[in-house]
Amino acid sequence: MIRSKAYAAQNKTSGLAPFELYRREPAADDVQIEILYCGVCHSDLHTARGEWPNTLYPSVPGHEIVGRVCAVGSQVRRFKVGDLAGVGCMIDSCGHCHSCAEGEEQYCENGFTGTYNGPVFGGENTYGGYSQTIVVKESFVLQIRHAADDLARVAPLLCAGITTYSPLRHWRVGPGTTVGIVGLGGLGHMGVKIAHALGATVVLFTTSPGKIADGRRLGADEVCVSTDDAQMAAYANRVDFILDTVAVPHDLDAYLSLLKRDGTLALVGAPAAPHPAGNVFNLILKRRRIAGSLIGGIRETQEMLDFCAEHRIVSDIEVIPIDYINVAYDRMLNSDVKYRFVIDMASLADA
Known part of the structure; x- marks a missing residue:
């Protein structure tokens, strides 16, 4: 031994x-x-x-x-x-x-x-x-x-690298796709870097205005402060794929409404309590999906x-x-x- x-x-x-x-x-x-x-x-x-x-x-x-x-x-x-x-x-x-x-x-x-x-x-x-x-x-x-x-x-x-890389690859993120990354923490900052390297247009969604500059430094093309309703509304029906890295319960409907038809919201953050129940019409009216990914x-x-x-x-x-x-x-x-x-x-x- x-x-x-x-x-x-x-x-x-x-x-x-x-x-x-x-x-x-x-x-x-x-x-x-x-x-x-x-x-x-x-x-x-x-x-x-x-x-x-x-x-x-x-x-x-x-x-x-x-x-x-x-x-x-x-x-x-x-x-x-x-x-x-x-x-x-x-x-x-x-x-x-x-x-x-x-x-x-x-x-x-x-x-x-x-x-x-x-x-x-x-x-x-x-x-x-x-x-x-x-x-x-x-x-x-x-x-x-x-x-x-x-x-x-x-x-x-x-x-952190593989947790974000795997869903980005599985849902075929690359040139011509607009990808949202929710949260700029240990997972989110890797998601921004990898999505950028894959050739996607990357939009960072953060609750922290103080992270705007860092988000752009890491590779985000655009940064949206998600607590600003006007900024969020500007992305309605514009995003192909969203990778949600946040590990605390939050409103998923706010992000589902940003997805195009057939878009996917993939969850990799693992909160200790469930997210609030969502509005099913946010899914069925645009054939959107909520998915999960492990490593x-x-x-x-x-x-x-x-x-x-x-x-x-x-x-x-x-x-x-x-x-x-x-x-x-x-x-x-x-x-x-x-x-x-x-x-x-x-x-x-x-x-």
């Missing part, structure tokens, strides 16, 4: 503190990664604080993992010691259901195994990236083609990483030491970060 320092929550009120865990020795098809950086996701907070059901304690969050390969099993062919590598939200799935066969492991009918908090439908706990090392089978390890100097800013792509499969996640490397897309981040994590969680709740925290895992040595 491989001993590793980590940070864990012991229960929903304990906060995160130093913890020691053990990883398995690499099997024939395993890759061991020395974790250099780990992004901080709202999912980490919800899980550690027991705000989502079925948290397994002790909880070691972290599913935006980048680092350097330090050992490989005898059957590993795509990685060698010294390579840069990443691990996202999943470390396993059943491998034989319809979704897995199509490379959509995130929708595994038998439940994928999360990088932390174990299998979706229950099972042994798993420990995430707030730790020094991780061992993952090769088929769930991702190749990093960004420059090593960008590694910290690449980490959030493993969740992406391993194949699509690798595609996203390669696309972002080609287009020089990385996340806007604030690097923190591990002992700052509880403060970082509170700041996240107050939207006090532009736009993603990333932990420098070298700080674990002194934690």
Whole structure:
């Protein structure tokens, strides 16, 4: 067994503190990664604080993992010691259901195994990236083609990047389409960057006038302050696709009315309480759709990483030491970060 320092929550009120865990020795098809950086996701907070059901304690969050390969099993062919590598939200799935066969492991009918908090439908706990090392089978390890100097800013792509890339690709966003991005946070700022790189006309919808300049800097062609009724009315029936990244309950009808006929409002934000019930006529009169999207499969996640490397897309981040994590969680709740925290895992040595 491989001993590793980590940070864990012991229960929903304990906060995160130093913890020691053990990883398995690499099997024939395993890759061991020395974790250099780990992004901080709202999912980490919800899980550690027991705000989502079925948290397994002790909880070691972290599913935006980048680092350097330090050992490989005898059957590993795509990685060698010294390579840069990443691990996202999943470390396993059943491998034989319809979704897995199509490379959509995130929708595994038998439940994928999360990088932390174990299998979706229950099972042994798993420990995430707030730790020094991780061992993952090769088929769930991702190749990093960004420059090593960008590694910290690449980490959030493993969740925020793929969460926004997957629906943009699924609904065929590209040149000639007008795309709305709702919210400019950890997810939204990646949505703006990726939609822009895909060639779409990008409209950012934000409640914060103070984010107008930042939205344009990140790639938005237009910015609409969504609390201004006149500004919102100007976009009625003009938008092909809207990606809603906001993770608090809000009025979806305000955005449905902006869609053209056959337009789609895709939800990727996951609020703790339901959105208010919508007006069905906003759907049926224009054949509009409300849809949802999770992350992406391993194949699509690798595609996203390669696309972002080609287009020089990385996340806007604030690097923190591990002992700052509880403060970082509170700041996240107050939207006090532009736009993603990333932990420098070298700080674990002194934690």
